[in-house]
Amino acid sequence: MTLFSIAKKNIVQNLNNYFLYFASMIFSIVIYFTFVSLKYDHTIQATSEGSPKISSAFSGAAFVLMIFVAIFIWYSNSFFTRKRKKEVGLYSLLGVRKRQIGRMLFYENFIMGIVALIIGIALGSVLSKVFVSILMKVMGYEALVHFSVSNSAIINTVIVFGVITLITSFQGYRLIYRFKLIDLFRADKEGEKEPKASFIIALFSVLLIGLGYWIATQNLLTSQVWHTLGFMIAPLVILGSVILGTYLLFSTLTVYLLKISRNHKKSYWKGINLIGTSQLLYRIKGNARTLTIIAVLSATTLTAVGTAYSLYYNNKSTVKKVDPNSMTFISPNENVTKKVKEIILKDKNHDISNHFSLQTLIVDEAATDNYQKEYTLLSNSDFNKLAKIQDRNESLSLKTNEAVVLDPFYMEGISPKYSDSTVLKVKNHDEKLKINEMKKYSVLNLYTAYSPIVVSDELFKKVEKELRPVNMEVYNISNEDDAKQLTKEIKSIMPEKAAFSSFYADYSAGIESSGLLIFMGGFLGLVFLVATGSIIYFKQLTEAHSDKGRYEILHKIGVNKKEMRKTIAKQVLFVFALPLLVGIAHCAVALSALSNLLQTSLVTPVVICIGVYACIYIVYYFLTVNAYYKIVTNRK
Structure with missing residues (x-):
């Protein structure tokens, strides 16, 4: 029997233990191959107007995935090599040379890597069409029918994962040279000392995380802390304090709390709780680094996916703030205005809900506190009509020099400070405005009428002859989020000076960019979740083999299997x-800070993402409990 055949036999016999590792590798290869395929696909590039953006986005995602998968495979492989020390020691005791044992381990890992690569590319080729349909759907395009597998994508995937497999295979080859024979046999019998608990360090861990949370939730535009640290240093301080605090939390605070729970004799001596508590206590410090990595990676994944989904989920409401009307434009001449109305009336898929013509005034220079820019003046009566059309249930009654500012994206620290010192620069004189309030919405589309100020009808008529008059046309139509052809037709006859803006154009652009983000974030998040779940699974299986003898003794002295399973489940x-x-x-803290910055609620999409993430984690939990129980009870 050759070493190669022994390696194949070992894989088949240990397939249960290798299954999740093998499945995780295949899943990672499928996602990587899909990203690379989409990067090279000409049909997608022809369909989307932002094809260079898609190509660069998938290149970046594929690179991040490649780095992560390489680390994951290396990390996972180290668990399996550690677990097989006794087996390697037995081969050495039987006279098999170290070089031969190393070659056998090399063959095992290499075979699994190559098989995973073949299956992954095959599945990726089959599923690529499905993934393309998903991408086109979330980006707002029609699903594609034709999709060809790229040879470049296959070559790229083979090279990347071939190199990763070779490196991890050599890692297994080196195992035999790193340990003495006695160490290999005593691997599972190495004693673990009870970790020390420090109340001061435990408290320090909480303070560090609290510091990171506090800085993160400060308003970065007005906070003195952000101003002092700087926009480059503050994020590093947040990351450093949270990650270090998390590590100390797992290595010290958990030890401290477990020791406190051990002092509660009633619960500690109930059943075999002392076994589970003791095993957690002795191992928690050794697992601190792994738990920290998983916690930080889970937070990063949830934040990235939650942000992407939030942008997608809130796209319509966000665009509605920018474009409260279906279409708005500055009338260049009567012929164009008349032709636009004819085009809309002719379209059978869209009915005109309302059409409104109004006159606005452009203030070339209006100065607030240390701030100057162009404003659009809107009369009180026109504002009330537009507000009624848009179902805002709000009307204004401004007198003389009273005014109201409309700023849907007002941000303290960036937006100008509106006060009684606001002055309109008209030709022959200055008009001082009394700003009554600032409303965080607008009744005109942002691109057509930037920074509107509502003034009294009296003031509007007073300065009308001295400022540039601008005639605007406002349309609201049915099915405004599905007006691609209509928008394209109207835009084709519009000169640039018309400043044409439409709800559909901004809505489709938002769907495209946020859809691309959610596609990449979702699939990368799934890979990270599968990898982190697998890491815990491998870690627990390694510990299960170490605990096997202890549970056998417990069973012999009368502990039933139901009680054992209950203890394992808790542990x-x-x-x-x-x-x-x-x-x-x-x-939650990261997205709370982001929510304040974007001035939008992220609760619903984030709760959905956390719920999906937790459900998949629960599946991994039950798989781990079941596998652990089978190992310690010798069940097949």
Whole structure:
């Protein structure tokens, strides 16, 4: 029997233990191959107006995925090599040379890598059409029928994962040279010391995380802390304090809390709780680094996916703030205005809900506190008509020099400070405005009428002869989010000076960019989730093999299997729940800060993302409990 055949036999016999590792590799290869295929696909580039953006986005995503998968495979492979120390020691005791054992381990990992690569590319080729349809759907395009597998994508994937497989295979080859024979046999019997708990360091971990949270939730435009640290240093301080605090949380605070729980004799001595608590206590410090990585990675994944989904989810409401009307433009001449109306009336898919013509005034120079820019003046009566059309249930009654500013994206620290010192620069004199209030919405489309100010009818008539009059046309139509052809037809006859803006144009652009983000974020997030879940699974299986003898003794002295399973479930739940809860907390703070910055609610999309993430994690939890139980009870 050759070493190669022994390696194949070992893989088949240990397929249960290798399954998740193998499945995770295949899943990663499928996603990587899909990203690279989409990058090279000419049909997608022809369909989307932003094809260079798609190509560069997928290149970046593929690179991030490649780095992560390489680390994951390396990390996972180290678990399996560590787990097989005794087996390697037995081969050495039987007289097999180290070089031969190393070659056998090399063959095992290389075979799995090559098989995973073949299956991954095959599945990727089959599923690519489905993934393309998903991408086109979320980007607002019609699903494509034709899709060809790119040879460049296959070559790229083979090279990348071939190199990764070779490197990790050599890692297994080097295992035999790193340990003495006695160390290999005593690998599972190495004693673990009870970790020390420090109340001061435990408290320090909470303070560090609290510091990071506090800085993150400050208004970065007005906060003195952000101003002092600077926009480059502050994020590094947040990351450093949160990551270090998380590590100390797992390595010290959890030890401290477990020791406190051990002092509660009633619960500690109930059933075999002392076994589970003791095992967690002795191993938690050794697992601190792994749990920290998983918590930080979970937080990063949830934040990225949550942000992408939030942009997609809130796209319509965000665009509605920018474009409260279906179409708005400055009338260049009567012929164009008349032709636009004819085009809309002729279109059978869209009815005119309302059409409104109004006159506005352009202030070339209006000065507020240390700020100057162009404003669009809107009369009180026209504002009330537009507000009624848009179902705002609000009307104004301005007198003399009273005014109201409309600023849907007002941000303290960036937007101008509107006050009684606002002055209109008209030709022959200055008009001082009394700003009554600032409303965080507009009744005119942003691109056509930038920075509107509502003034009284009296003031509007007073300065009308001294300022540039601008005639605007406002249309609201049915099915405004599905007006591609109509928008294209109207835009084709519009001169640039008309400043034509439409709800559909901005809505479709938002769907395209946010759809691309959610596609990449969703699939990358799934890869990260599968990898982190697998890492915990491998870690627990390694510990299960170490605990096998202890559970056999417990069974012999009368502990039933139901009680053993209950203890295992509690022990594994602690390891799974801890990084997940900490990751969710980190994500909640990050998205809360982002929500304040974007001035929009992210609660619904974020809760949906966390729910999906937690559900998949729960599946991994039950798989781990089941596998752990089978190992310690010798069940097949």
